[in-house]
Amino acid sequence: MAPLNPNPTEKKLSKTEKKQVFFRLMGYIWQYKFLLFLALAMTLAANLLSLAGPFLSGKAISAIENGFGKVDFDTVFFYAGLMLGFFAISAILSYLLTIVMVNISRNITYKMRKDVFDKITKLPVGFFDTNQTGDILSRISYDIDVINTSLSNDVVHILAGITTVIGALIMMLVISPIMTLVFAITVPLAIVVTKKKTKKTRPLFRKRSAKIGELNGFTEEMISGQKTLKAYLREIHTIQKYDENNDETVEVTYDAEYHGSTIGPTVNFINNLSLSLISVFGAAMYLLGGITIANISSFVLYSRKFAGPINETANIIAELQSALSAAERVFRLLDEDEEKADEIDAVSLDNPYGDIEINDVNFSYVENVPIIQNLSLKAPKGTLVAIVGPTGAGKTTLINLLMRFYDADSGSISLDGYKINNITRKDLRLAYSMVLQDTWLFHGTVYENVTYGRQDATMEEVVAACKAANIHNYIENLPDGYQTMINDDGTNISKGQKQLLTIARAMLMNTSLLILDEATSNVDTRTELNIQQAMRTLMSDKTCFIIAHRLSTIQNADHILVVNSGQIIEQGTHKELIELKGFYADLFYSQFS
Numbered sequence: 009m010a011p012l013n014p015n016p017t018e019k020k021l022s023k024t025e026k027k028q029v030f031f032r033l034m035g036y037i038w039q040y041k042f043l044l045f046l047a048l049a050m051t052l053a054a055n056l057l058s059l060a061g062p063f064l065s066g067k068a069i070s071a072i073e074n075g076f077g078k079v080d081f082d083t084v085f086f087y088a089g090l091m092l093g094f095f096a097i098s099a100i101l102s103y104l105l106t107i108v109m110v111n112i113s114r115n116i117t118y119k120m121r122k123d124v125f126d127k128i129t130k131l132p133v134g135f136f137d138t139n140q141t142g143d144i145l146s147r148i149s150y151d152i153d154v155i156n157t158s159l160s161n162d163v164v165h166i167l168a169g170i171t172t173v174i175g176a177l178i179m180m181l182v183i184s185p186i187m188t189l190v191f192a193i194t195v196p197l198a199i200v201v202t203k204k205k206t207k208k209t210r211p212l213f214r215k216r217s218a219k220i221g222e223l224n225g226f227t228e229e230m231i232s233g234q235k236t237l238k239a240y241l242r243e244i245h246t247i248q249k250y251d252e253n254n255d256e257t258v259e260v261t262y263d264a265e266y267h268g269s270t271i272g273p274t275v276n277f278i279n280n281l282s283l284s285l286i287s288v289f290g291a292a293m294y295l296l297g298g299i300t301i302a303n304i305s306s307f308v309l310y311s312r313k314f315a316g317p318i319n320e321t322a323n324i325i326a327e328l329q330s331a332l333s334a335a336e337r338v339f340r341l342l343d344e345d346e347e348k349a350d351e352i353d354a355v356s357l358d359n360p361y362g363d364i365e366i367n368d369v370n371f372s373y374v375e376n377v378p379i380i381q382n383l384s385l386k387a388p389k390g391t392l393v394a395i396v397g398p399t400g401a402g403k404t405t406l407i408n409l410l411m412r413f414y415d416a417d418s419g420s421i422s423l424d425g426y427k428i429n430n431i432t433r434k435d436l437r438l439a440y441s442m443v444l445q446d447t448w449l450f451h452g453t454v455y456e457n458v459t460y461g462r463q464d465a466t467m468e469e470v471v472a473a474c475k476a477a478n479i480h481n482y483i484e485n486l487p488d489g490y491q492t493m494i495n496d497d498g499t500n501i502s503k504g505q506k507q508l509l510t511i512a513r514a515m516l517m518n519t520s521l522l523i524l525d526e527a528t529s530n531v532d533t534r535t536e537l538n539i540q541q542a543m544r545t546l547m548s549d550k551t552c553f554i555i556a557h558r559l560s561t562i563q564n565a566d567h568i569l570v571v572n573s574g575q576i577i578e579q580g581t582h583k584e585l586i587e588l589k590g591f592y593a594d595l596f597y598s599q600f601s
Contacts, residue, residue, distance in 0.1 A: 048167060051168050055171040131346060143225040169318070201275060213329045216260045268325065360435070443507075449506055458474065562582070566581070568585055
């Protein structure tokens, strides 16, 4: 197997790459431009109605003259009624706007999750060998949820804020251009503070997302290994390790949230400073006769509307930073190199014959760390090839190369005279039935699991395959027989039964080649012998590759390859290798030591 990388590094992005992340996120939003324009229209309408409030308030105040009882109540009630109506309509539009934005964010979340899952199906096996499952799941679930929350809430505030700020600024300029100059000081100051704080918080939110991914990876790993964990009494150690990871995550999250949450109060202080300056200048201008009380009242209200969105935006900067950091991780996954496309002139093999030839193959997972060196062998159609050797000798790696889960560094592998690099991956992989050491079953019926690779199989064929795999009687004794539901990954049946079901699945496939990678390691010796005998009958005239540690089960193989340090050091029949009294003979007799 390829070396695992439990802590994939999060590369720091350049300014250009950060802009690309932002525009790619906007690209997802732009796919729903009709809803977006509808949201913009409602935002504009709601804010224009809301902006009329201070103007109407000023009109109502103008109807109040100095002196006892000098109030034009009809005018006051008229403008107060208009304000109430405008605010009611604005509230309804804001409610509808929220619904539209929730629909936009829901569609974007659906599209983004679909893109990520589609991408995962196109990634090479090597990606999953070097990335934790929990971290991948964290990107699909947590990171996309963070983006969704930001889109459904923060974008609404930003859209509303832009129109409010522009409208309020225009009205303030109409009322008093001189008093508006106060914002020439406070707004640039708020921008500088926000930019400085944002520069500090962005890396913290990136680190937080990475740490949460690592924590999820560790959690998934520990939950999957509960039996081993308990068998070795490692509960306390695991809890301590989890606490360490959790503490690190909490510390990073606290730092990000703390520094992010300071932006809002700081900008709010600057905005309150602007209100104080407006009050001072307004009072001075009123005393000099340069402005009326009504206009001061309207200006103060507009100044609050002008400063409010700025303050709100500052408060949600932390959420936006978190969303952009999450988007970075999602887009990084979407940018991973996919499995190499088939050659333009790749051939299709409808009915492969089954001749395999390997010529001088070299391969390494990590550069300058060879796993397979100068490997050559021939496996004509109908041959049962057994591959044996010590752990780490390169047995499973050979299977990965045959299936093109990895490509050889040099040399060639051929099927029916065609180099496998010149055969479409679909046809190459459909040429094999495969049972691995790690059995895998999905949530579904026994019948659906057995027919996973061949959907058109009849019940008679399924039963025949299960009988050959010695699992039919067990299935018949289940509550619903072949329609019995299997839990996720087959947790409600034993490992041996899981392995027999995957063997039945492989037997059902009408293929020219069969691969068994320690496929009978979880069954008893007698069952294994029965399966070997059944497969010899069922898969006659088909090329079979079997990796086994129990050498007693491969004595009838047509050809045995003894692999050590990535090289075939011995080959021949069982009898020939025993007579040779070499490495294989030592391995064989060591079983009885």
